Amino acid sequence: MITDAEINKLATLSRIKLTPEETQSLIKEVGAILAYVDEIKKASIAEMPQEASVGAVKNITRADVAENSGVQEAILDEAPDREGDFIGVKKILG
Amino acid sequence: MKSIDLTTLTVTKAHEAMLAGDFTAVELAQAYLDQIAKLDGGAKGTGASAGIHAYLEVFTDTLDQARVADERFNQEKKGGLKTSLLNGIPCAVKDNILIQGHIASCASKMLEHYTATYDATAIKRLREHGVVFIGRTNMDEFAMGGSTENSAFGTTRNPHDLERVPGGTSGGSAAAIVGQMALISLGSDTGGSIRQPSSFCGVVGLKPTYGAVSRHGLTAAVSSLDQIGPITRTVADAEILFGAIRGKDVMDGTTIDATTYPEISKKSDGKLTVGIPRKFMQLGGISPEVTRVFAEAEERFRALGYNIVDIDLPNNQYALPVYYIINFAEVSSNLSRFDGVRYGFHADGKTGIEDYFETRAAGFGREARRRILLGTYVLSSGYYDAYYNRANALRRLITEDFISAFKKCDIIMTPTAPTPAFKIGEKISDPVAMYLEDIFTVTANLTGLPAMSIPAGVTSEAFAQKASATGARLPIGVQLTAPHGAEASLFHSGKAFLGEK
Numbered sequence: 001m002i003t004d005a006e007i008n009k010l011a012t013l014s015r016i017k018l019t020p021e022e023t024q025s026l027i028k029e030v031g032a033i034l035a036y037v038d039e040i041k042k043a044s045i046a047e048m049p050q051e052a053s054v055g056a057v058k059n060i061t062r063a064d065v066a067e068n069s070g071v072q073e074a075i076l077d078e079a080p081d082r083e084g085d086f087i088g089v090k091k092i093l094g
Numbered sequence: 095m096k097s098i099d100l101t102t103l104t105v106t107k108a109h110e111a112m113l114a115g116d117f118t119a120v121e122l123a124q125a126y127l128d129q130i131a132k133l134d135g136g137a138k139g140t141g142a143s144a145g146i147h148a149y150l151e152v153f154t155d156t157l158d159q160a161r162v163a164d165e166r167f168n169q170e171k172k173g174g175l176k177t178s179l180l181n182g183i184p185c186a187v188k189d190n191i192l193i194q195g196h197i198a199s200c201a202s203k204m205l206e207h208y209t210a211t212y213d214a215t216a217i218k219r220l221r222e223h224g225v226v227f228i229g230r231t232n233m234d235e236f237a238m239g240g241s242t243e244n245s246a247f248g249t250t251r252n253p254h255d256l257e258r259v260p261g262g263t264s265g266g267s268a269a270a271i272v273g274q275m276a277l278i279s280l281g282s283d284t285g286g287s288i289r290q291p292s293s294f295c296g297v298v299g300l301k302p303t304y305g306a307v308s309r310h311g312l313t314a315a316v317s318s319l320d321q322i323g324p325i326t327r328t329v330a331d332a333e334i335l336f337g338a339i340r341g342k343d344v345m346d347g348t349t350i351d352a353t354t355y356p357e358i359s360k361k362s363d364g365k366l367t368v369g370i371p372r373k374f375m376q377l378g379g380i381s382p383e384v385t386r387v388f389a390e391a392e393e394r395f396r397a398l399g400y401n402i403v404d405i406d407l408p409n410n411q412y413a414l415p416v417y418y419i420i421n422f423a424e425v426s427s428n429l430s431r432f433d434g435v436r437y438g439f440h441a442d443g444k445t446g447i448e449d450y451f452e453t454r455a456a457g458f459g460r461e462a463r464r465r466i467l468l469g470t471y472v473l474s475s476g477y478y479d480a481y482y483n484r485a486n487a488l489r490r491l492i493t494e495d496f497i498s499a500f501k502k503c504d505i506i507m508t509p510t511a512p513t514p515a516f517k518i519g520e521k522i523s524d525p526v527a528m529y530l531e532d533i534f535t536v537t538a539n540l541t542g543l544p545a546m547s548i549p550a551g552v553t554s555e556a557f558a559q560k561a562s563a564t565g566a567r568l569p570i571g572v573q574l575t576a577p578h579g580a581e582a583s584l585f586h587s588g589k590a591f592l593g594e595k
Contacts (some may be wrong), residue, residue, distance in 0.1 A: 010467045016425045017455040037415040043489045055542035060347045074211040080440035091447040
């Protein structure tokens with residue numbers, strides 16, 4: 001079973017604030033879901049793969065070259081707090 | 095103008111009619127707009143509306159786009175360029191696919207006011223064909239759910255029975271087709287999100303081979319599983335739409351081309367062999383209505399001269415838990431970008447770090463928050479091997495099972511979903527029950543195989559009398575799965591099954 005403390009730790013790592021009521025309902029729901037996915041522990045697996053893969057698709061790379069997207073203004077406009085060509089955030093260092 | 099019969103309209107028929115001057119693209123778009131006005135109910139945010147609520151927004155420039163399409167027809171008639179089959183065809187687009195200048199909210203409060211700064215590749219390609227984008231359709235928030243009830247802007251209702259869900263997550267796109275509120279639509283499929291709503295609504299839905307369609311401009315849910323695909327009334331329309339959006343794209347490194355799966359000397363015409371994983375289908379939880387329709391579908395293929403064989407998929411019993419572990423893990427990573435700083439919703443705390451906690455608590459809905467926590471759990475250092483790595487190992491075994499099954503058959507048939515459309519509210523408070531809806535669909539995403547749901551039958555009269563106030567008979571689909579890159583086998587067998595030319 002999963003505890004309050006574990007749920008709160010996950011919430012902290014996930015950067016999500018939970019209400020006490022939500023923590024309680026998550027204990028039940030997350031517990032039930034983990035009990036369900038624990039099913040895979042019964043499977044016998046001969047060899048663990050080194051990396052995930054889907055069909056014949058392989059990782060590819062491209063040159064890391066900066067280009068002008070032409071949509072800089074539109075992207076900046078989406079920021080909740082825009083200051084000139086910057087995105088505003090709260091002061092981090094006191 | 096001849097009156098337009100939307101109930102039997104197809105892309106090819108509409109194209110011929112517009113070329114012949116029976117009706118214009120503007121008149122066609124107007125016919126769908128009229129249907130929307132009649133059936134779709136209130137605007138955004140009116141969750142309690144009595145209408146279908148397939149659309150989150152109907153675009154105000156729809157008729158302007160149609161006018162441009164009409165101009166292209168005029169040019170063709172004057173000896174200009176031949177128009178695409180898709181010129182002037184009204185298309186509904188799931189709200190997680192970007193259309194430049196339009197909101198793309200993923201049915202989340204997090205992106206309620208987010209305006210796309212570019213076109214998704216699929217949209218760009220359809221634009222070149224002259225497609226008319228009619229609006230953006232409702233979905234489960236960030237493509238997580240199986241009913242469209244997880245939308246932050248109210249649920250979509252099943253046009254066959256308004257008390258029932260249309261399925262999800264592409265519920266709005268499927269409901270728009272069956273409600274004749276668009277001729278074609280785009281959805282996305284992470285674990286069945288195109289196919290299960292297609293089954294519930296009685297339409298055709300294709301999840302292409304992983305990499306067949308570019309995801310550039312599709313908001314990422316589970317990057318190793320997501321695909322964009324068509325939802326349409328006929329298999330032929332799905333084939334046309336797929337043909338227009340598929341293909342390699344430099345903006346999506348996972349896209350494939352015709353050389354990726356060269357072994358497709360697979361039979362894709364004539365009488366195919368259909369494999370049925372009978373043992374897997376005895377797992378339980380399948381509605382007797384689905385079992386009956388499935389048996390009838392098997393008979394229909396036999397009557398067409400198709401060969402039916404039994405196949406074994408021994409690791410399929412683990413597919414659903416494997417799928418959810420991978421889903422949680424990738425969702426928690428993909429949704430970490432929503433921090434209230436660069437774009438989207440922002441809620442203020444006292445400090446910078448509090449801004450994150452407040453933003454993500456208020457911006458994400460319940461299911462999104464739950465999955466982010468679960469993903470964080472399965473990826474945390476003590477559990478990574480037991481969950482994520484183990485799931486990936488099983489994912490590989492499941493894929494190998496399918497590849498070896500295809501030595502015995504050309505396509506594999508299962509039900510699309512274990513039940514017909516369920517009632518709104520029936521499963522929303524029990525996440526595991528909702529997850530079980532995906533039992534037959536997740537394997538195509540785990541393996542990257544193409545799969546298509548086609549309408550196969552409806553619930554019996556006795557079931558309908560008991561289950562619905564209106565006595566509506568609900569559609570039930572079957573799912574066909576083909577080898578990597580073998581969408582042609584799906585189109586061929588699907589058309590044969592439905593008696594399409």
